[in-house]
Amino acid sequence: xxxxxxxxxxxxxxxxERVLGTAFHARTAxxxxxxxxxxxxxxxxxxxxxxxxxxxxxxxxxxxxxxxxPMTKYRITGPxxxxxLDRLLTRDIAMLEPGRVLYAVWCDDAGKVIxxxxxxxxxxxxxxLCCQERHLDWLQDAALGFDVRVQxxxxxxxxLAVQGPTSCAVLKALGLDGVEALRPFRHARFALxxxxxxxxxxxxxxxxxxxxxxxxxxxxxLWDRLFEAGRGRGIAPIGTDALELCRIEAGFIQAxxxxxxxxxxxxPGRARSPxxxxxxxxxDFRKPNFNGRRALAKELREGSRWRLVRLDIEGNKPAHHAYxxxxxxxxxxxxxxxxWSPVAKKNVALATVARPAGEPVDTxxxxxxxxxxxxxxxxxxxxxxxxxxxxDPPRRRATPPADF
Amino acid sequence: xxxxxxxxxxxxxxxxxxxCAAYLARAGLDVTVLEAAERVGGGAAERQLAAGFRAPGLxxxxxxxxxxxxxxxxxxxxxxxxxxxxxxxxxxxxxxDHVGLHGDRLKGPVSARDHQGYAELRSRMLRFAALLRPWLxxxxxxxxxxxxxxxxxxxxxxxxxxxxxxxxxxxFLRMIGTNIYxxxxxxxxxxxxxxxxxxxxxxxxHLGPRSGNSVLTALYRLAGDPGGGPGTLALPAGGMGxxxxxxxxxxxxxxxxxxxxxxxxxIRVDHGRACGVELADGERLEATLVISSADPxxxxxxxxGARHVExxxxxxxxxxxxxxxxxxxxxxxxxxxEFSGAPPDALAGRLLIAPDMDYVERAFNxxxxxxxxxxxxxxxxVPSAADPTLAPxxxxxxxxxxxxxxxxxEDGWDDERTGAFRERVLATLSAYAPGLRRHIVAAxxxxxxxxxxxxxxxxxxxxxxxxxxxxxxxxxxxxxxTGYALPLEGLWLCGAGTHPGGGISGAxxxxxxAEILRREGRR
Numbered sequence: 014x015x016x017x018x019x020x021x022x023x024x025x026x027x028x029x030e031r032v033l034g035t036a037f038h039a040r041t042a043x044x045x046x047x048x049x050x051x052x053x054x055x056x057x058x059x060x061x062x063x064x065x066x067x068x069x070x071x072x073x074x075x076x077x078x079x080x081x082x083p084m085t086k087y088r089i090t091g092p093x094x095x096x097x098l099d100r101l102l103t104r105d106i107a108m109l110e111p112g113r114v115l116y117a118v119w120c121d122d123a124g125k126v127i128x129x130x131x132x133x134x135x136x137x138x139x140x141x142l143c144c145q146e147r148h149l150d151w152l153q154d155a156a157l158g159f160d161v162r163v164q165x166x167x168x169x170x171x172x173l174a175v176q177g178p179t180s181c182a183v184l185k186a187l188g189l190d191g192v193e194a195l196r197p198f199r200h201a202r203f204a205l206x207x208x209x210x211x212x213x214x215x216x217x218x219x220x221x222x223x224x225x226x227x228x229x230x231x232x233x234x235l236w237d238r239l240f241e242a243g244r245g246r247g248i249a250p251i252g253t254d255a256l257e258l259c260r261i262e263a264g265f266i267q268a269x270x271x272x273x274x275x276x277x278x279x280x281p282g283r284a285r286s287p288x289x290x291x292x293x294x295x296x297d298f299r300k301p302n303f304n305g306r307r308a309l310a311k312e313l314r315e316g317s318r319w320r321l322v323r324l325d326i327e328g329n330k331p332a333h334h335a336y337x338x339x340x341x342x343x344x345x346x347x348x349x350x351x352x353w354s355p356v357a358k359k360n361v362a363l364a365t366v367a368r369p370a371g372e373p374v375d376t377x378x379x380x381x382x383x384x385x386x387x388x389x390x391x392x393x394x395x396x397x398x399x400x401x402x403x404x405d406p407p408r409r410r411a412t413p414p415a416d417f
Numbered sequence: 418x419x420x421x422x423x424x425x426x427x428x429x430x431x432x433x434x435x436x437c438a439a440y441l442a443r444a445g446l447d448v449t450v451l452e453a454a455e456r457v458g459g460g461a462a463e464r465q466l467a468a469g470f471r472a473p474g475l476x477x478x479x480x481x482x483x484x485x486x487x488x489x490x491x492x493x494x495x496x497x498x499x500x501x502x503x504x505x506x507x508x509x510x511x512x513x514d515h516v517g518l519h520g521d522r523l524k525g526p527v528s529a530r531d532h533q534g535y536a537e538l539r540s541r542m543l544r545f546a547a548l549l550r551p552w553l554x555x556x557x558x559x560x561x562x563x564x565x566x567x568x569x570x571x572x573x574x575x576x577x578x579x580x581x582x583x584x585x586x587x588x589f590l591r592m593i594g595t596n597i598y599x600x601x602x603x604x605x606x607x608x609x610x611x612x613x614x615x616x617x618x619x620x621x622x623h624l625g626p627r628s629g630n631s632v633l634t635a636l637y638r639l640a641g642d643p644g645g646g647p648g649t650l651a652l653p654a655g656g657m658g659x660x661x662x663x664x665x666x667x668x669x670x671x672x673x674x675x676x677x678x679x680x681x682x683x684i685r686v687d688h689g690r691a692c693g694v695e696l697a698d699g700e701r702l703e704a705t706l707v708i709s710s711a712d713p714x715x716x717x718x719x720x721x722g723a724r725h726v727e728x729x730x731x732x733x734x735x736x737x738x739x740x741x742x743x744x745x746x747x748x749x750x751x752x753x754x755e756f757s758g759a760p761p762d763a764l765a766g767r768l769l770i771a772p773d774m775d776y777v778e779r780a781f782n783x784x785x786x787x788x789x790x791x792x793x794x795x796x797x798x799v800p801s802a803a804d805p806t807l808a809p810x811x812x813x814x815x816x817x818x819x820x821x822x823x824x825x826x827e828d829g830w831d832d833e834r835t836g837a838f839r840e841r842v843l844a845t846l847s848a849y850a851p852g853l854r855r856h857i858v859a860a861x862x863x864x865x866x867x868x869x870x871x872x873x874x875x876x877x878x879x880x881x882x883x884x885x886x887x888x889x890x891x892x893x894x895x896x897x898x899t900g901y902a903l904p905l906e907g908l909w910l911c912g913a914g915t916h917p918g919g920g921i922s923g924a925x926x927x928x929x930x931a932e933i934l935r936r937e938g939r940r
Contacts, residue, residue, distance in 0.1 A: 158723020301689030
């Protein structure tokens with residue numbers, strides 16, 4: 014039985030279809046002016062609270078607060094925990110140490126990506142893995158032969174992402190002394206009130222930002238203190254719509270959107286390898302063994318089939334779900350994420366194309382359909398393949414960040 | 418000081434390990450075989466019951482022997498001989514009205530219809546088993562990504578099935594996946610004969626006669642030829658230990674070193690390649706190839722460590738069905754056992770306690786729920802009746818395969834439960850041989866937990882894994898290791914857990930050696 018079902022178990026011990034509120038629900042519900050919600054991993058989360066563009070600008074210009082409690086979290090403990098992760102993840106985890114966060118992907122034996130996520134080393138032999146989808150069955154099967162325990166702790170840890178240029182200042186005002194010294198992909202515990210909270214310098218916005226991992230019992234009080242501390246620094250709660258725009262600008266891929274977890278795929282050829290998602294840098298063949306190594310070594314020799322590209326598209330009409338064509342008007346792929354980027358002033362997209370299409374100099378075309386007063390139009394928009402994220406400000410990495 | 422580097426170390430000196438070593442040494446490789454026990458042979462080794470009483474450890478008959486192995490390794494030169502190359506079977510009946518089965522004939526009080534039905538069934542089963550035979554002596558072809566040779570082999574199988582003729586082909590395809598209970602009902606009416614044949618189909622498996630797949634296991638048993646013709650059973654001269662010694666002799670003569678009493682603690686891995694083994698006493702042997710005749714679970718989880726293979730592969734190995742269901746009874750007797758109504762020469766053959774098919778099925782029922790049979794089925798031999806050297810003058814050794822004794826009991830195995838089951842076994846046996854208990858000098862019952870411990874087989878399954886359609890041929894032991902190579906450079910399997918499976922045949926060791934030489938190249 015997976016954790017999702019556990020979280021939804023009703024009073025009689027059966028599985029209910031009730032969608033739960035997060036530990037912040039009383040606060041998020043009060044903040045919601047639009048009453049627009051959706052189900053994320055079995056929890057109610059806001060699409061937006063006021064308007065997506067306002068929330069987006071809170072992240073880019075001040076501080077946006079996102080309730081990321083439904084993010085799937087696994088606790089991996091035991092004497093073999095390091096060896097377990099070393100075999101599970103495709104990248105070298107030698108730099109993993111207490112206080113460190115690592116972005117990583119993991120594959121099945123066929124070298125196809127199951128999910129991406131972040132690994133926190135909390136202590137020696139004690140790790141937290143955060144990811145988009147649920148994978149308890151795979152993670153536990155992968156534990157066969159290891160002295161390791163894998164438990165779902167999604168419901169046991171509430172989380173807030175605090176993102177944007179003033180976020181460090183907000184956290185300092187909250188009372189997190191020394192948070193400005195926290196470097197990207199590091200985490201630390203900070204005294205707060207009568208407790209201690211785990212804070213990591215991570216996020217899904219491509220901006221300066223932090224994530225707070227807290228005891229659900231203290232969630233509401235923390236929310237109140239956080240917004241109190243953020244007054245005057247432009248703090249605002251943000252929903253999934255604004256976050257989605259931020260992550261596309263940052264060029265981050267998302268499971269279930271830009272690729273599908275290999276464990277859930279039925280049709281052959283629909284799964285993707287790390288090479289096909291532009292994650293070559295996360296695969297380290299110096300490791301003698303990891304899940305998917307043999308298949309990936311073969312793929313490296315024989316060539317990959319797909320490529321994930323970032324597209325800069327002419328015009329201003331988002332290329333949602335557009336087919337992608339090459340110069341000779343052959344269909345070579347499709348867009349998986351698209352948006353008009355306010356901060357980059359570009360029409361951007363993430364797309365999957367069949368190699369050899371998608372080389373850096375390639376010109377591709379997106380077939381965009383759009384509607385104006387009931388009438389549909391079609392446009393073949395030229396696209397430039399770009400290498401860098403559309404938004405990657407220096408403040409994302411600056412330590413200490415600027416004060417406000 | 419530089420340690421000597423071997424071309425190959427073989428883990429386990431069972432007959433498959435020894436056969437593999439013999440073939441590799443013949444090809445010029447420097448091979449060392451490492452055996453944990455004090456003597457070679459594994460499941461073919463003999464056990465000393467009491468002074469002068471030598472019992473066959475696990476296997477007590479040669480059933481699956483492949484003539485190719487015996488001929489190529491010149492096993493006769495190293496002591497392999499049979500006292501009886503075509504052992505007769507007596508299907509025991511509680512009322513003493515026994516029926517003999519020998520070759521394609523029945524002996525005893527059965528109807529003309531059964532005589533005819535039996536001959537017809539036997540010839541058909543042998544014809545189908547003959548289809549399997551060429552497959553047992555080669556690497557199973559790969560269904561996907563196979564080489565041209567694999568495609569030819571697959572086409573050949575299709576052609577061979579087609580060549581049976583329309584009627585026989587239909588019958589083959591119908592029977593292969595069905596159960597022995599229904600098949601026997603179609604051909605025979607005599608309960609004793611059906612019971613005996615049903616037992617043959619389910620020996621050493623977690624199957625009852627009504628279980629699907631039990632025709633395949635019956636065919637597998639008929640696909641060998643220990644010398645008396647296809648599908649015969651043989652008793653080796655000098656006992657099973659002599660068979661083990663013959664394999665060891667062949668290996669040594671080819672130049673392989675065979676070391677006993679040195680259990681391997683782990684397989685060593687260097688940068689994703691097997692590079693040798695470490696013994697329990699800490700000694701390290703370096704080798705270019707490590708070949709394990711241990712079962713796949715022991716090899717992957719205990720000797721290698723799951724971290725050296727990928728998760729999906731480890732999961733497949735973990736899910737191998739290899740929980741044993743058979744126990745082994747050994748009795749040292751101060752006189753010849755007397756089975757009521759049985760002719761004296763029956764002791765030189767084999768005697769079956771499986772009076773009808775429902776009896777066998779009922780014996781199986783509790784095994785599904787983690788309990789031993791109330792009334793077990795048995796395959797009995799008295800090796801000393803055929804070869805008096807196995808016991809002191811006038812004395813005898815009785816060996817019986819007893820089912821069902823599932824490896825995983827509701828409450829687990831302990832001395833008390835083993836004792837209780839032994840009592841049940843002796844009670845069942847006494848119903849057919851009333852005076853038996855008075856003559857027992859020594860007795861031992863090896864339950865599957867004992868077999869697991871003594872023979873170092875996870876689950877105590879003497880085929881190192883159920884022989885079933887999902888663990889047979891193209892998928893034995895698991896996808897990703899069907900060509901004897903484990904998914905780690907330099908590491909191979911050659912035991913009963915690989916294709917074609919268990920039984921004293923040496924085919925797995927032979928096929929593995931051929932594949933190793935083909936893939937790794939001769940020196």
